Amino acid sequence: MDAIAPEFDKFVARHHAYVDETSAGLDGLIATLRAARDQLAGTDQDAGAKKAALAMLSLDVKGQTSKIMDTTKDISSALAKCGKAIDKKFGTADLEWNPQAFEGKDHLIRQLIGEHFIREGKFELASTFQKESGLSAAPAKNSQFQELNDIIESIRHHDLGPAIEWAESKRFELNRIDSTLQFDLHKQRYLQLLADAGPRSPGLMAAIEYARKYFSQFPACIREIQPLMLAAIYAGQPTAPATYRTLLARATSPTAWSNLERQFARDFCSLLGLSPDAPLYTAITVGTTALPIIMKMSTIMKEKRNEWTASNELPVEVPLAPRHQFHSVFACPVSREQGTDLNPPMMLPCGHTICNESLKRISKNGSIRFKCPYCPQDTTMAQALRVYL
């Protein structure tokens, strides 16, 4: 990337010049031709003068055209250099490692795309897509997604009104899932009011009035409310202590807003029994980092002529962010095997867990007492407990 950017910038700069210069060059050329034409059309010139004018014109045109040609060649070579840098960085990309995986499943991909558009509240797109792709049934429109997307959109524009209204209407349900969303929305609104007010007292009073009206509904949050109220003193003061400065900065911090947005989506979906992220988004996000790892492995395997897509497990680990780990996985510390129903994890009385195969091996099929591989405690196979993760 670092090699491409400067070449591309050079091209762009030259292209501006090229656009202007060729334009001016052609205008000049046309003006020259016109002048010559008018001169020749005049009746006051004798044949000799006309001939001389044409000779002059020929010379002039030659000079001007070659200048335009130079500019044209110049821009092409700048572009070619850019192309070289691009070719160096971007070769032919091979994305196929399991060509049969989706065979005959085009309709499913279309279906989940349609559902994804619904999930994002893009209903018009969803119905256009349904018609165009020949999906048999339109994915069910869900007005709740529309509501969610509308509210999220207003949060993104830093308008908390719709979100606060929704949270108020779902007060009971939110309490049941121990959500702090309602308080967090009011908190952000209050900080917003403080930020708008600056050190001016009328605005400040409005913020304090807001706090008085709403914070009192959340006695459990008193420890958070205290510094918030204190922050009013420092509103609009660049010399405020760091704690309050960062607190006040939340009103405009992109991270704070995007966290709030996510918190809202999570709680909204949680009430609907849905994942906070659209499944297609999750799968594609994970795939974005997984694909290069798998492709690299696949290339190596192909070179070694190892067929591996048929086997039941990827031969390489793809690191997952914690929020993309949805199921427990047991990897035996002794044999490194993944736990299965046939070879489940077994917890020893000391609290260490190994797989059943390893347990059988270490205990010689239960015939002997043995020492835990991870601590000094000894035990028997019968004392081990099958665990369900």
Added chain:
Amino acid sequence: MAEKIKLSVDGILALESSFIKVPYEQLKKANRKAQKFTEKELSNLASGVADLAKGKGSGAKDPVKALDAMIERMNKLKRKLDELKAEETMYAGKLAARLSHLQDLAHIRTLTAPEFAAWAHLRLQRVLLDYLMRQGFLTSAKLLATGSSSHSASDASGSVMNLAAASAAAEPMAVDTDPTPAPASQVPAPHPVAGLVQFADLEFFTHQRRIERALERHSCTEALAWCHDNKVALKKLKSHLEFNLRLQEFIELARTRQLVPALEYAKTHLVAFADLGHTRAIQQAMALMAFPPTTTCEPYRTLYDSDRRWTALAAQFRADNFALHCLPPLSALEATLQAGLAALKTAQCGGKHEDRSINCPVCVPDTFAVLAEKLPLGHHVNSCYVCRISGEIMDEDNPPLVTPEGYVYSRKAVHEMAAKNNGFFRCPRTHSIFKVAQMKKMFLT
């Protein structure tokens, strides 16, 4: 808690060839066209004027009229160049937006950074767009790219639940540790889809579609023009497309028994390919003139098999057009989906109801689960314990507790439930009730 997982930027970039190459190739094409046209017109002009000066050529009799014609041609050149320059500027704009989008990735360090979530969301939008265009769903693609519908317009910044996908849970205090809070004046809420038009190769796919349609209508003209435009690159690719198109035009003449024009056609267009390893095919073609379209004799019957040949031509054209622009045969959407589902897939996915997770894509029945059927499971070197109650990852701060029956839950979830139930915990899977003291701590291994 979770250690920061480093992002492998180079690996991701290596799969983005076509994203950069499609606009680049189009930029190059427009530029080459402009250069050739300029060259031709200007050299014609220069020699024309030189002839006038020498009193030679057809214009010599009436130089004023000749100059008028030249002026007209220059005006035409200027108009044409203006068009091409605008085209170049458009493609350069796409290229700039895309390079900068890829460049953004270089500043993202970890998998859990909120910026990566936003970047990945934008990537999702553009691979969707790419899929729609590849499939020929151009109306939907346009709608997605421009967000021109009334609702989508307000939703132009895309999806919501994802965008914010900043991991709030993982880093709730991020803002408090932010050393340089943004000043109040700038509110840079990212609006990724605003740039989606720059990520759409609608011109490319529309053009491709037009040529495919022509082939469906049994017309080679458009495809041949395309071959002409890409002569050098196709030669490098060792493409047989042009020959096959020529052959098809010949076959159509033979089919309608226009044998004299067929012969002429073969002389002008087929013979040139003899040196390129097509001698046998040319011989067969010539012999075709002796067989009527109703023949049952092979290979002539196959040569007359209209449907199959035209479909093959369209497929071949598409493959060559993709290859010229480094577009892989498999769409990025499908490829990424395969990789993502495999990485996420566990033995529990789509199994017993209690084993499924509402957050897990692979567990979504009927769509994702079916797509994942033929994919391998993710590989895990280390254990990972996800609480069945809270969905939280169990770690040193929130270790796993095991019921006497062997069922594992996070300490936090167990204590929360016990606090509401007089110190008793009810196992959601077996419905047995235990005292918290009966539960045993399991070591993380």
